[in-house]
Amino acid sequence: MINHYDVIVIGGGPAGSTTAALVAEYGHRVLLLEREEFPRFQIGESLMPGTYWSFKRLGLLDKLKKSAFVKKYSVQFFSGSGKGSAPFYFHLHDPHESSITYQVLRSEFDLMMMDNAREKGAEVVQGASVHQVHFSGDRATGVQVRYRDGRIQDVSASVIVDATGRSALISRRLKTKTIEPELKKASIFTHYKGAFRDEGIDEGATLILHTQDKDSWFWYIPLADDVVSVGVVGGLDYLLQNRKRTPQEIFEEELDKCIRM
16 A cells, blocks of 8 residues: 555545545545454444446446346335335336446455446555544545554545544534434334345335334345344434333334334
């Protein structure tokens, strides 16, 4: 690894890998730093139809089509009383192949995107944590990286991209991070093996199910290998108001309030 790059991208998730791939494709020297070792578990498995165009630009459509990821054609909503809406089939509103999307296993999907960045010329380093961002005035000019073996290295770049997601590395350091009140949510999730799923094009449908009191809602996402991702989402204060309960106890209590589940 050299000491200066055109661009350093911090974070190897989908956003970071996408940035690194596109910038490297233009011939710039790009360093992508990821603190974990891929493949690794991550939640957030259900893609939206609009991502088709990003994957096309990245050259990943063929890999997605050949993957074992479950195809997603629709979404369906259920009220707190258990009444279901008609399934919303994406292709009925836009008859294009972009209306077919996927329920992905993030360990495989994120690795696919990281490998794509590497194939396009980005230098990818895993097990590399950024412990400090160097500034010249109000401009980020480099980072201090700590590797798993304990080594520390300072690396500079013309552009630093913070793709650390909710960790918000740079904005936290600058104390510029703000919280959107409407998004103060908490989530508890798990995976089930052998749970119910529909047949045909409905097999991969995302289901959104509200609880009776409407204080929380569940996602139900069919994945490959007969696995279903189930999670509950609610206001932070509501879902975690009683800290004496375990996450499993909270999850099961909310599950009892979800008639259709």
